[in-house]
Amino acid sequence: MPRNSMRLSRFYLPLLKETPADAQIVSHRLMLRAGMIRQQGAGIYAWLPLGFRVLKKIEQIVREEQDRAGAIEMLMPTIQQADLWRESGRYDAYGKEMLRITDRGDREMLFGPTNEEMITEIFRAGVRSYKDLPKMLYHIQWKFRDEIRPRFGIMRGREFLMKDTYSFDIDEAAARRSYNKMFVAYLRTFARLGLTSIPMRADTGPIGGDLSHEFIVLADTGESAVFCDKRLIAMKTPSKGTDFDGDLQPVIDQFTSHYAATDEMHDADEFEKGVAQKDQISARGIEVGHIFYFGTKYSEPMKAVVTGSDGKDTPVHMGSYGVGVSRLMGAIIEAFHDDGGCKWPMSVAPYHVGVINLKAGDEACDAACEKIYTELSDAGVDVLYDDTKARAKICSHGSDRIALSSGHRTARCGLWHGGIKISQ
């Protein structure tokens, strides 16, 4: 994790005064203005210190919920060999979205848009028996997809951070249990980020298979048209104490008992007949996660087999599960902002407390601020201390609020009453 607390005078926070003309949605505008990201090319962004802090906090929550569900973290490279993708038949099928690279030895390489092939290769090299199953492996790594229309800042980038998990099971019934674990982990992850996510039946697209859900956060600026039953919004998030080795099917049944579909899968007739008029939501949404079960689509051609209890080799049943870690930051800002700027949920706020020295240079004020800054930091609170004379960049008023959460506290050290004033 980045250092917890920071003095503004030593920080790197390049704020923009002007709103960049090409930023069409509020999250993109605020991220640029508040010095969180800087564009380096179409759909390619540098994460500046403030944005990076939030990204790391999101990533950590995603990680914790993966670990809780029993997935194991690892790290695969960004660069992959074309030959691996020839084994699955996807090297040609993937098309122009794949960034293809040739190395100095004229070997064909690519910048990974996803990792099904690589994880299948890793799995088949290490697992022989059904007794080694089930397994869920994940990594959080940068992906590159040469999107035809990168837009909305990091929301649809070309380079973006994804958490991708892969499950390996002996048969379809077992694979569905893994699928259910990820389903619950996703509900918990997005809830911890302050977001209401709705699992919607989804098209399996180029990955193929027959069971898939997209996790959608409703937002006017979302790219997908979605249709769902209002009652899904009030559904209770599965608790921290959920037994991931127990039967999760009842939770999945509950969340899939109401209508919810993206436009590719939408059935207008079923929607009209099955959902009461007052409960019909027809809106736009941001896809923050996507889970698939695709059976033996990769294990068969790539020969990822295990010996079953009958002594025969059988291809493993697989699933893959993606979370758009960098996209989530945009989704969170879309959900939490006002005219004054970002209003972060506490779980991902870059700083929890802002200390503003109203009389920088005044001995008593400086000493009081130092004390508050140090003591709060030592107590594990993330503090941004505005020790500059220009001050008030981090305060809650005006249009430059950048760093704190909606429920943040600002300690204004004026000492004019012989003490400090803490304001929400």
Ligand SMILES: Nc1ncnc2c1ncn2[C@@H]1O[C@H](COP(=O)(O)OP(=O)(O)O)[C@@H](O)[C@H]1O
């Ligand atoms: N171009 C992108 N920029 C940012 N995030 C993305 C992008 N493409 C996909 N993601 C995120 O990664 C998750 C998994 O991707 P996936 O479902 O494989 O992609 P897609 O829906 O584009 O086929 C998506 O749910 C989304 O949150």
Ligand SMILES: [Mg+2]
């Ligand atoms: Mg998807």
